[in-house]
Amino acid sequence: MNVLYLGDVVGPSGMRALTTSLPSLRQQYSLDFVAVNGENATRGFGLRPDDMHRLFHCGVDLISSGNHIWQREELRSSFSENIPLLRPANYPSGAPGRGHYLLSSAKGMLAIVNLQGRERMGMAVDCPFQTAEELIRQIRHQTQCILVDFHAEDVREKEALFALLDGQVSGVLGTHTHVQTVDARVLSGGTAVMTDLGMCGPIKSVIGTKPELSLRRSLTQLPLQMEVSENPAMLCGALLEIDPDTGHALSITRFCQMPGEENL
Numbered sequence: 001m002n003v004l005y006l007g008d009v010v011g012p013s014g015m016r017a018l019t020t021s022l023p024s025l026r027q028q029y030s031l032d033f034v035a036v037n038g039e040n041a042t043r044g045f046g047l048r049p050d051d052m053h054r055l056f057h058c059g060v061d062l063i064s065s066g067n068h069i070w071q072r073e074e075l076r077s078s079f080s081e082n083i084p085l086l087r088p089a090n091y092p093s094g095a096p097g098r099g100h101y102l103l104s105s106a107k108g109m110l111a112i113v114n115l116q117g118r119e120r121m122g123m124a125v126d127c128p129f130q131t132a133e134e135l136i137r138q139i140r141h142q143t144q145c146i147l148v149d150f151h152a153e154d155v156r157e158k159e160a161l162f163a164l165l166d167g168q169v170s171g172v173l174g175t176h177t178h179v180q181t182v183d184a185r186v187l188s189g190g191t192a193v194m195t196d197l198g199m200c201g202p203i204k205s206v207i208g209t210k211p212e213l214s215l216r217r218s219l220t221q222l223p224l225q226m227e228v229s230e231n232p233a234m235l236c237g238a239l240l241e242i243d244p245d246t247g248h249a250l251s252i253t254r255f256c257q258m259p260g261e262e263n264l
């Protein structure tokens with residue numbers, strides 16, 4: 001089972017890079033599933049329903065998210081439909097939406113679970129560790145193939161979740177920081193991990209925003225509103241191969257495509 005999981009899609013250039021490249025990537029890597037974190041897709045903040053549909057239309061099977069998912073009020077009603085759009089599972093029970101979804105293909109079923117960290121995120125969500133254990137116990141009755149998108153800031157918290165879930169899921173993939181890490185590996189229990197997938201967004205930017213504004217904010221400490229950069233975008237994420245019978249990850253490879261490389 002071949003899966004491409006892409007990190008946070010950021011703004012119009014990220015959307016453009018993804019929608020133009022994904023159809024050929026699906027063929028090139030014989031992908032069974034493609035998932036992306038889409039919480040920054042609409043101008044860097046949130047996800048509008050039209051951008052959600054564009055992502056599904058270009059070949060994305062599932063959109064996960066995180067702390068910015070509530071930014072666009074018009075998206076909230078989309079959660080009531082039976083569509084593969086996730087918000088973190090550890091939001092309080094009154095929040096709209098769902099935190100996991102089961103996808104199916106000829107190779108079998110793949111469950112995707114979305115969680116949000118609590119360290120340095122400024123939000124009082126439920127414990128991601130307890131939520132993960134409980135949810136995964138239920139999901140394993142349906143499939144052994146499970147990927148977790150852990151949308152979190154803190155590296156220690158991310159690695160702690162790797163330790164908890166090794167052997168219980170196929171992979172735990174970090175999102176949120178927009179900076180790709182080089183620690184992709186399969187742990188002894190058969191779980192693939194990577195601290196952060198990076199972003200599908202503008203290279204010449206400060207985590208996707210205009211560098212001059214971000215720098216001015218740092219220099220002056222004024223609460224300046226960040227604006228998304230429209231510079232050409234890279235695509236970042238990970239390619240995973242999962243054994244559909246055991247749910248173990250056979251491999252994880254860091255994926256990074258720079259602008260222009262899509263035609264190589």
Ligand SMILES: [Fe+2]
Nearest residue numbers: 066067068176
């Ligand atoms: Fe985020």
